[in-house]
Amino acid sequence: MAAVSLDDARLGAWLDEELGGSEPVATEALEGGGSCEIFSVRRADEHWVLRRAPYKASSSTAHDVLREHRILDAIKDAKVRIPRPIAACEDPTVAGRPFYLMDFVDGVPIRQELPEAYADSPEDQALALTEHIDALAEIHEVDWRACGLGSLGKSEGYLARQVPRWMAQLDGYRCRALPAVDEIAAWLESNLPQEQPPTLCHGDYKLDNLLFSRTRPARALAVVDWEMAAIGDPLVDLAWTLIFCPEQGNALALGAAGQPGGFLVDTLPTAEELVVRYATATGRDVSRLDWYAVFSPWKLAIVLEGSHAKHLRGESKNPIHQFFGAMTDRLLERAGKLIRGEAR
Incomplete structure (x- = not known):
């Protein structure tokens, strides 16, 4: 099983090229995310969430994070409540598997307990x-x-x-x-x-x-x-x-x-x-x-x-x-x- 982690240096280099800037990046694995993996990504004053495809998909059509990003990007200006999508990457050398980046939303899901x-x-x-x-x-x-x-x-x-x-x-x-x-x-x-x-x-x-x-x-x-x-x-x-x-x-x-x-x-x-x-x-x-x-x-x-x-x-x-x-x-x-x- 692949480790649930990111190479901060590689991700930072990708962010520098994709979004500009050169500040150091700090990442942390988060709980939740369903079948995909999610990480907190911080750089300077910016805070994002990275959503990465799982190590092994349950089917050939499941967990397509690039498709998911395309949907969010398409509806980002509609009257709908979503985290703002930032960028996506299909190159597995950056984070191990395809992923996309979105704004961090300081909210709480309702599972066993309410906020x-x-x-x-x-x-x-x-x-x-x-x-x-x-x-x-x-x-x-x-x-x-x-x-x-x-x-x-x-x-x-x-x-x-x-x-x-x-x-x-x-x-x-x-x-x-x-x-x-x-x-x-x-x-x-x-x-x-x-x-x-x-x-x-x-x-x-x-x-x-x-x-x-x-x-x-x-x-x-x-x-x-x-x-x-x-x-x-x-x-x-x-x-x-x-x-x-x-x-x-x-x-x-x-x-x-x-x-x-x-x-x-x-x-x-x-x-x-x-x-x-x-x-x-x-x-x-x-x-x-x-x-x-x-x-x-x-x-x-x-x-x-x-x-x-x-x-x-x-x-x-x-x-x-x-x-x-x-x-x-x-x-x-x-x-x-x-x-x-x-x-x-």
Whole structure:
């Protein structure tokens, strides 16, 4: 496994050539970043984040950081909350693998715990959830054609391509029997809704892919982790974030209600209220959200199985990748229950 570090001298030389200046560079590995690696990069008064492709991608299409940079660069002037992209590099001699550089945003993702300033503020906790829906609506309102993202993917027939696309990805790394995957895939194809007009979609939209203000009032400052972005059906994004809704009893919740450091139990907007807020902001028809609610955990199960397969093949020492196997099973169980009407 390659070391999670950077050669400061090599990176500094690249920065000097790309951006000008000659000040020394200091880098530090950061936690988070999803499947990619992220580093703090400081030079004089400037502070950036470097996002580098992982040592081993789970598939040939995953973790394309140069594509991710191109998307951010295309929408940097739109009304959307992102870290400002600075530059990208495909030369592996600079940092070991391709990477891009973006402005540092002093914010906090919501995983197990909320920002400390929100701990005793029901108003700010509710505001954090509505802010995350508002930021999603802004993404879906981007004029992606005017931004030059017409080549990002086929906009027509997006939903019809999803099941074959994700099944093909799974077949590229499947290491164990997962019969529920095939059963759910058949249901999805048989119950395909009429898709929404295409928009820019984030592809992995959830509370821990947003950076929230450290102080009150709660604000969603930036949406990060754009590696799965595409032009497609916006309700896929909406249903995806609802998988992680912090309602009490949701095993996949981020900032789980009632848990230490999590959201307060009785003060949150419900998933249904968040859907209404989104529909009001965008004017979109959400009457067939039931299909998307099945598709999203099924898709997430396939995504996580990619990392779990790396563990099974001995290509990853990350202990969370072993845990992803159980998460895959739980997600497929959830999707099955939704089909059978045993869950909401």
